């Protein structure tokens with residue numbers, strides 16, 4: 001057991017408490033990582049607000065990077081000292097989804113309350129999203145970790161763990177956009193900007209950003225959007241058709257807002273598909289007209305974590321960053337200490353397009 005500092009949620013909707021907790025040593029197939037950086041993601045905020053349920057007390061945080069400090073038995077290809085990205089994609093490797101090469105939808109459940117964390121007095125403490133990375137150290141399964149190059153800054157690397165793979169993967173893996181196709185990205189926040197740069201990397205012709213904020217549309221253009229349309233305008237999908245000269249081959253919905261889902265199919269070209277990435281609160285419903293989708297071969301498809309295979313996709317993203325083709329530093333809007341986590345969360349909630357990162361100073 002090690003005593004570490006972590007930001008704990010004791011009650012939904014209340015500020016997190018930075019306190020000492022216990023972390024047990026890595027067991028079979030597990031790795032201990034001392035974190036250098038963890039970004040604040042909107043999913044952490046939704047969980048902390050109680051939008052998706054879950055046990056309390058809990059430690060959130062799932063977008064992290066650091067160095068391996070210990071490995072359990074049966075770990076292969078990773079050793080103490082390796083720089084790594086830590087993700088929430090825990091994959092058993094043997095269920096039907098994993099066997100088909102789809103680790104992001106692994107069917108083996110994980111109970112974080114039986115994980116490596118406990119309160120100082122030995123009580124249960126949920127390792128939320130199989131990570132619990134709002135903490136100085138994590139113990140995670142080896143499937144969640146990818147070794148990366150030594151020379152990428154840790155704060156940039158941390159972003160790859162969630163927002164970057166989710167956005168780029170939605171375009172490249174889920175929509176399978178190829179050069180010359182047209183893409184609409186609804187929401188130019190952390191995931192949206194990465195969907196936009198994913199479309200740029202994939203060679204899309206028109207990349208249309210749709211957002212409620214003029215300021216975010218400007219930032220979207222820096223990441224590769226060719227056009228920006230205000231979601232608050234009357235019939236933004238008509239304007240998008242005008243900009244593209246046709247409908248989109250893919251519409252990537254990166255926000256959890258129901259109106260965005262309701263209108264998303266209206267941006268499509270015949271044969272196009274909506275990629276559903278943004279996560280509304282549990283129980284919320286969207287409606288669409290099935291006859292239109294059926295008549296012109298359109299589709300709607302969910303995409304979890306960009307459908308990535310982390311050991312395949314994260315190293316190429318690191319490489320693109322090092323070549324100057326993937327923007328990561330530009331995604332960071334603020335740097336905070338763990339003690340300032342509630343301020344970092346409050347800043348993220350203001351709707352800033354970019355990421356706030358907790359930096360661990362040693």
Ligand SMILES: [Zn+2]
Pocket residue numbers: 041042043044062063162163
């Ligand atoms: Zn996330």
Ligand SMILES: [Zn+2]
Pocket residue numbers: 091092093094095096097098099105106107108
């Ligand atoms: Zn599995």
